[in-house]
Amino acid sequence: MIALLRTEVIKQARRPRTWVALGLMAAIPLIVTFALWANPPQLDREGGRDLFYLATRDGLLLPAAVLEVMSRFLLIAVAALFAGDAIAAEASWGNLRSLLVRPIRRGRLLGVKLTIAAALGALATVIIVLTALIAGGIAWGWHPLDVRQFAPFVGIPYQSVGTLLGHLGIATGYIAWSLASIIAFGFMISTMTDSPAGAASAAFGLYVTSAILDNISAIGVVRNVFPTHYIDAWHSMFTDGVVSSDMWRGAALQVGYIIVFCGIGWWYFRRKDVMS
Amino acid sequence: MATGTVARADVGPPGVGETVMAVRGLSKRFGKGVLAVDDLTVSVQRGEVCGLLGPNGAGKTTTLRMLLGLVMPTAGEMELFGERVVPSGDVFRRVGALVEQAAFVPYLSGLMNLRLYWEAGGDPIDDADFDTALGVAGLGDAIHRKVKTYSQGMRQRLGLARALLNRPDFLVLDEPTNGLDPQEMRAVRQLLRRVADHGTTVLLSSHLLSEVEQICTHAAVMDRGRLVAYGTVADLTQSAVSSYLEVDDPARATEVLRALPGVVEVVPDGAGLSVRLSGAERWQLVDALVRAGVKVGTVTARHQLEDAFLGLLGEETVR
Numbered sequence: 001m002i003a004l005l006r007t008e009v010i011k012q013a014r015r016p017r018t019w020v021a022l023g024l025m026a027a028i029p030l031i032v033t034f035a036l037w038a039n040p041p042q043l044d045r046e047g048g049r050d051l052f053y054l055a056t057r058d059g060l061l062l063p064a065a066v067l068e069v070m071s072r073f074l075l076i077a078v079a080a081l082f083a084g085d086a087i088a089a090e091a092s093w094g095n096l097r098s099l100l101v102r103p104i105r106r107g108r109l110l111g112v113k114l115t116i117a118a119a120l121g122a123l124a125t126v127i128i129v130l131t132a133l134i135a136g137g138i139a140w141g142w143h144p145l146d147v148r149q150f151a152p153f154v155g156i157p158y159q160s161v162g163t164l165l166g167h168l169g170i171a172t173g174y175i176a177w178s179l180a181s182i183i184a185f186g187f188m189i190s191t192m193t194d195s196p197a198g199a200a201s202a203a204f205g206l207y208v209t210s211a212i213l214d215n216i217s218a219i220g221v222v223r224n225v226f227p228t229h230y231i232d233a234w235h236s237m238f239t240d241g242v243v244s245s246d247m248w249r250g251a252a253l254q255v256g257y258i259i260v261f262c263g264i265g266w267w268y269f270r271r272k273d274v275m276s
Numbered sequence: 277m278a279t280g281t282v283a284r285a286d287v288g289p290p291g292v293g294e295t296v297m298a299v300r301g302l303s304k305r306f307g308k309g310v311l312a313v314d315d316l317t318v319s320v321q322r323g324e325v326c327g328l329l330g331p332n333g334a335g336k337t338t339t340l341r342m343l344l345g346l347v348m349p350t351a352g353e354m355e356l357f358g359e360r361v362v363p364s365g366d367v368f369r370r371v372g373a374l375v376e377q378a379a380f381v382p383y384l385s386g387l388m389n390l391r392l393y394w395e396a397g398g399d400p401i402d403d404a405d406f407d408t409a410l411g412v413a414g415l416g417d418a419i420h421r422k423v424k425t426y427s428q429g430m431r432q433r434l435g436l437a438r439a440l441l442n443r444p445d446f447l448v449l450d451e452p453t454n455g456l457d458p459q460e461m462r463a464v465r466q467l468l469r470r471v472a473d474h475g476t477t478v479l480l481s482s483h484l485l486s487e488v489e490q491i492c493t494h495a496a497v498m499d500r501g502r503l504v505a506y507g508t509v510a511d512l513t514q515s516a517v518s519s520y521l522e523v524d525d526p527a528r529a530t531e532v533l534r535a536l537p538g539v540v541e542v543v544p545d546g547a548g549l550s551v552r553l554s555g556a557e558r559w560q561l562v563d564a565l566v567r568a569g570v571k572v573g574t575v576t577a578r579h580q581l582e583d584a585f586l587g588l589l590g591e592e593t594v595r
């Protein structure tokens with residue numbers, strides 16, 4: 001199992017596209033930092049809740065600002081890309097048939113491919129945060145956050161550097177975990193198709209559909225089970241300094257989707273006729 | 277995948293009776309459609325080189341894919357080395373395969389592809405037969421180039437190399453000389469003969485009847501999913517041993533030849549005569565004709581297996 005994992009990691013690491021995608025995850029925070037530094041936003045009525053304004057006062061908030069932007073589109077797209085590749089890439093190259101004529105069970109191959117897709121999604125998230133943290137620190141320094149000077153504000157008024165870093169860690173973990181339903185879906189489609197782009201598009205399509213439907217209040221309480229419903233719940237780490245109940249619900253929701261999508265993918269692939 | 281050199285030592289000389297592959301009543305229906313493989317029963321003994329012959333759509337590739345655990349049979353049983361075939365099961369330690377066009381991870385070099393393929397099994401790199409593999413691939417420095425730059429012939433050779441990495445006891449090849457030029461084809465055929473001489477059992481499918489005739493000890497003929505004939509190549513061709521002669525006096529020649537024992541039939545064939553033999557040798561024909569004063573221009577052997585093959589299928593099924 002370890003050997004299989006190692007060879008699959010090497011396969012991803014040697015792929016130029018992996019570095020381009022991860023590089024993009026580092027580049028965007030740098031661009032945002034530069035833009036904010038060159039053209040800082042003014043304090044307005046949103047004041048203490050405007051992450052972009054706060055970022056220019058305290059570099060520790062920059063990762064939160066960047067995540068705000070990227071977790072709604074680019075990060076999802078990159079995670080969907082890695083997930084869609086899992087099996088479909090090998091099928092599209094024609095290599096899947098040779099991978100399977102080895103004493104390595106299909107289930108094990110699936111497990112390893114899924115692990116790598118998930119790890120890459122998490123890595124993308126961490127790269128965003130670390131880059132933003134360092135860039136923010138260089139541009140504006142790391143300070144404790146005291147929002148009492150910015151009215152109006154509801155929530156804990158003071159967070160020390162240590163507390164802020166801790167909250168950032170939790171928020172990062174939550175966002176990375178929230179990608180799970182998209183990754184699991186992309187993985188599932190990947191076992192069913194020979195087109196990695198198709199699988200990635202399907203996963204991204206799930207995200208978009210969920211996000212759009214989530215905005216239609218007429219749908220009512222069913223929205224609570226949409227995979228993206230709690231995607232912004234991490235804000236509470238910074239505005240209120242607590243892990244909100246929405247965050248717990250969001251985390252639990254991902255578990256459900258993982259079980260369903262991965263289960264279907266597993267069941268399907270185990271008995272699939274591999275013609276590619 | 278460590279069959280390695282240790283395992284080879286206890287295999288022993290090819291002898292009677294170890295059944296390497298056996299299928300019984302194997303069938304495959306795709307969806308609600310046509311039966312791609314219909315009640316196939318055939319087996320391959322150790323040391324044999326068995327050719328799977330048939331027109332396009334006969335079910336050869338589907339059969340091989342089922343045997344390799346890639347496609348799930350609708351009915352029937354399959355065994356490799358006496359064990360039931362389980363997709364990606366342990367028995368594949370002893371099997372090397374090349375299915376249709378050889379394919380690899382395109383952005384990695386040939387060597388990297390082989391190495392990662394082997395290392396995923398967790399066995400030490402020294403257990404793999406890289407000497408044979410690299411020799412078979414015959415790519416030289418190109419082995420360090422990305423596979424996406426390779427021609428089809430190079431990929432095919434690399435695919436064969438990959439199939440031989442684990443020193444397989446059973447080699448399953450689907451159209452192994454596909455995409456190769458005549459020189460490369462000959463090299464592959466020689467390789468397969470060497471591999472067979474070392475005790476590896478081979479099952480290959482081919483369109484090229486002359487190739488099967490050259491390399492194989494046994495042949496199984498399939499048509500529309502069913503097994504039409506099975507036997508040694510010698511047995512299959514015996515019913516259609518024939519020769520083509522061009523002579524200066526066809527009438528006299530016909531007379532002489534018909535009188536010979538072991539000649540089944542003499543018919544005019546274009547500019548010459550087609551002689552069907554059963555026991556007589558070509559040199560005997562020439563000898564008899566020369567003694568009778570007939571001058572002989574051309575003497576060639578017919579494509580024996582082709583005749584047998586077409587005869588078995590019946591002319592109307594030739595596409």
